[in-house]
Amino acid sequence: MSFNKITIHDISKALEIDSSTVSRALNDSPRVSKKTKAKILAKAEELGYQRNSLASNLRTKKTNTIGVVVPRISRNFFSTVIAGIEETAHEKGYNVVICQSLESLEREQKIAETLLSNRVDGLLISISMQTTSYNHLKPFKAYGAPIVFYDRPCSFESSSSVSIDDIDASFKATEHLILQGCKNIVHFGGPQEIKLYQNRKKGYQNALEKHGLDYAEDYFFSTKLSEKDGIAMAKKVLALGNVDGIYSANDTAAISAIQYLKSQGVNIPKDIAVVGFNNDPISAVIEPSLTTINQPDFEMGQKATTILINEIENNAKPVESIVLVSELIIRDSSKH
Amino acid sequence: MSFNKITIHDISKALEIDSSTVSRALNDSPRVSKKTKAKILAKAEELGYQRNSLASNLRTKKTNTIGVVVPRISRNFFSTVIAGIEETAHEKGYNVVICQSLESLEREQKIAETLLSNRVDGLLISISMQTTSYNHLKPFKAYGAPIVFYDRPCSFESSSSVSIDDIDASFKATEHLILQGCKNIVHFGGPQEIKLYQNRKKGYQNALEKHGLDYAEDYFFSTKLSEKDGIAMAKKVLALGNVDGIYSANDTAAISAIQYLKSQGVNIPKDIAVVGFNNDPISAVIEPSLTTINQPDFEMGQKATTILINEIENNAKPVESIVLVSELIIRDSSKH
DNA sequence: CTGTTAGCGCCTTCAC
């Protein structure tokens, strides 16, 4: 098992050059002559030297790594945010460590501990649905590692957060239906313990109010975001009889609802117009009649990362709360 | 900026107990009396001590971390594999670092370098579509860090690989259509530079051959796996006129094709039966008429991780190639 | 430009 574990000292010995010079050369320091630099790099290559970042990071107290905590990578919304995070991070010379909390506080706590013990320079986190206490995040601040909350804002000490204006997006969506002439608009909502879904409901109510329409309890359906919810709700819609508009806070539900309604002979969007979130690129292909709310997800990843790196490198103070705005993609306005 | 950077020495001083004992206590060594252990843990808590894994990993030459390279986390297939990987890894006390190559060799190389320099104990990798040379993986072996290839096998030195028997899955899918009475079966294939899609085509051809059906070039459509391919292919199917079965190597394409065909008045599965891959849980809801091939994706993640950890911990020699088998989920066999 | 010295925070012999 004589494995190849070459250190700068091996290069140093082989060349009879001090290890500190070797270190400088490997870090492309300007304080080493081109000639020796070349010699060192050649020898490193020859011996199959592989830098040990653990040692280097320990010494410099910097890992150039950002920890990212995400509820679930498989959700298209989040994987797009991650893409934005990675783009900006790599651009600025940072690595990214992605961890899934799976909406579990316990996992989130464990993740936080590992990330901190591995001394990430900063943390980007979208807290789990279960998270109500933030003790597991305090050590980061105590260590001088900034935290930026994305998507799910959170009033925790002084930390930046980047999120989407959900009330505004919902308001736009609902108003769009109203302006098309809808009078009986149903809202497929999400779990009301979550701020996000509270806000979406609020935007819906605001739009109704502005246009003099009444809010009715039985026009609000709470879903658990499962795939089958759409169908169940579509059935309720049919039972109500007079529904002419649906604003869905969840694309999965909206799509299966449309599918079901169509199979029952309902004409979408003529009979019932639908607005939902376009979190899945495939939904546009599958369901072109769905007017969608386009969320600035990628942009959110970029923005959050930019803010975080600024706090890491320049000790910038938190910007508190940045809110991004969604836009409506209207594919079919031929209602009525 | 007086940040809280407590080390074992701070605890050591505060308690007048040597740092080596503190270290032992924090690692729950049996060679420390319960009493001092309790005292140390209490003090650690009190001072807000946070372990520095960089130092500890540097010293022990073990990170208890597995590097995972995945082409794209947003693909449902891969995120399920990752779920399997994480389950097994965490069970056995390992952390997981997930990196996306985005099908780029250049990124894959950079990722490999960072993972190795951070001294992951082993690597799980599904190589990018661009990858043909494996020089970036050699240093892992030189370092004694085992590699396990998952999903996209790869003959690289002696390394284990876990993959799915694609020929078998395709054969089953096609045979299922034949046994239902289909005679003119089209295959929606993937890029033929990729082994996976070659194999899927081969399984399709094998089934035709076994049942005495001819393979026709114009019944094979090569897709680039984009969302729009399904519709384009559905149009070709209609142009052919006599197609009564579709075996799709890609669920996205299959679903949009079905949607399009239905919109053109085709009865699925009566007129044309379809079998595709169920890589997206939503597809089952959206398109219940799609008979699906259920891939052992989660299982693959678990298996690959088990093998890797075994190689890491017991220096087990590679098992070369493990092949997992898919099963068919028949939702509607009422063809004709 | 290069070498000397010291130490990041932790763990692990080896003593006692």
Added chain:
DNA sequence: GTGAAGGCGCTAACAG
């Protein structure tokens, strides 16, 4: 059971 000493691999003063 606990302490003393040394070093994992690298880098950052400080010299010269």
